């Protein structure tokens with residue numbers, strides 16, 4: 001027999017405690033823990049920069065990176081700030097940031113981070129960005145990777161150690177969620193990523209799973225660059241751009257279009273910034289050097305999944321703008337400034353589109369590969385694995401070139417100004433490549 005009274009009191013107890021039995025809180029709060037953890041790198045604004053970010057649970061007053069090419073013989077100090085999580089425990093931690101500058105292009109550096117008084121991390125290494133635009137950067141790209149069911153994580157850890165990638169692009173939705181369990185889930189996630197992110201720059205954009213407390217876990221713990229390389233992290237993490245070899249990469253927030261309670265103004269600010277950034281990237285001297293303009297944002301404009309997500313609607317907010325007024329939509333902007341590729345996630349699946357604008361497929365001169373496509377190419381890659389598992393597909397649509405529901409991630413390499421290569425790795429099929437394609441462009445001028 002079921003004792004309904006007992007069950008009811010359990011339900012009340014759990015809702016009062018937020019589902020979490022915090023019996024040991026006082027001890028946890030008073031714990032003293034100085035050891036650097038959650039070490040991760042990000043590209044600076046300039047090629048000679050690299051940013052090292054880490055966390056200490058107790059306030060360590062020094063933020064130091066010791067580094068060097070042959071020996072660890074240089075030392076540089078940075079800054080720190082205390083992050084107070086919005087959960088009921090108001091847990092706090094110190095986030096340390098050090099900007100390494102004047103790095104020798106293409107050289108490998110060893111480093112550790114921490115403090116000579118309170119202790120050092122392990123020794124890690126990274127390669128400084130090669131000089132100029134004539135190199136061929138290699139990326140792993142995915143979204144929607146959580147602590148639990150992190151299907152792609154082991155392979156990405158292996159491949160990073162084997163030197164497969166220059167950088168990782170995480171297209172939103174981390175940890176599930178960074179704020180869960182008084183931000184302990186976020187702490188665990190950053191430690192899971194350390195075998196990747198302490199070795200190659202980990203570049204990000206926010207997703208819906210970062211929304212809690214106005215995206216403050218995400219804003220406080222990453223260190224994305226601003227335009228001139230003088231400020232890292234904070235609001236920069238929400239939208240920024242960076243040059244990597246022949247690529248101009250733009251990262252932005254689709255979440256401004258969905259979480260209105262944090263303010264409308266951010267949509268306007270971001271839109272204006274995007275237009276200025278795209279204009280500048282399209283100045284003839286810039287586009288000639290870095291012809292590939294690639295965007296990353298979390299929620300796609302198009303998808304063929306069987307759910308009620310906005311990308312299944314004709315008037316997707318990211319695509320056509322705010323409901324009813326239809327302003328600040330990004331499809332027109334990206335088309336106008338001839339964006340080559342748009343990277344998305346959010347749907348826990350992989351989908352590649354034919355060149356598309358306003359629901360019209362521009363097949364143009366298509367034969368495999370895409371040759372001088374007449375509209376941007378969208379890729380949705382949100383299947384790296386999380387506790388929400390898969391998002392199954394609905395009916396196939398004319399704009400979908402390929403789709404798969406395997407767990408996995410995307411590899412991208414910009415060989416040169418004309419050749420951009422992609423392949424899709426399946427973790428369900430033991431690392432097999434289930435889709436691959438080239439985008440070949442003689443010119444990157446206007447689509448119309």
Ligand SMILES: *[C@@H]1O[C@H](CO)[C@@H](O)[C@H](O)[C@H]1NC(C)=O
Pocket residue numbers: 029030082084091092
């Ligand atoms: C951080 O947490 C410690 C331990 O609970 C507390 O003593 C300290 O005041 C907190 N600092 C901030 C800035 O909230």
Ligand SMILES: *[C@@H]1O[C@H](CO)[C@@H](O)[C@H](O)[C@H]1NC(C)=O
Pocket residue numbers: 214219235261262263266
């Ligand atoms: C949320 O954060 C953004 C940027 O970090 C800020 O501009 C905005 O005012 C904040 N909104 C609220 C309601 O705190």
Ligand SMILES: *[C@@H]1O[C@H](CO)[C@@H](O)[C@H](O)[C@H]1NC(C)=O
Pocket residue numbers: 358
């Ligand atoms: C986009 O398509 C819609 C519906 O077919 C049409 O009403 C609209 O005028 C088109 N917009 C542009 C800019 O072509």
Ligand SMILES: *[C@@H]1O[C@H](CO)[C@@H](O)[C@H](O)[C@H]1NC(C)=O
Pocket residue numbers: 354361363366367398399
């Ligand atoms: C685009 O071209 C491909 C390859 O020829 C073809 O399979 C596909 O049906 C075409 N799509 C549209 C909408 O015309």
Ligand SMILES: *[C@@H]1O[C@H](CO)[C@@H](O)[C@H](O)[C@H]1NC(C)=O
Pocket residue numbers: 415416417418419
């Ligand atoms: C660009 O890279 C592709 C693929 O490696 C190669 O076939 C092509 O010749 C290269 N073009 C130039 C100008 O180097």
Ligand SMILES: [Fe+2]
Pocket residue numbers: 144173207208209298345346347
């Ligand atoms: Fe999402």
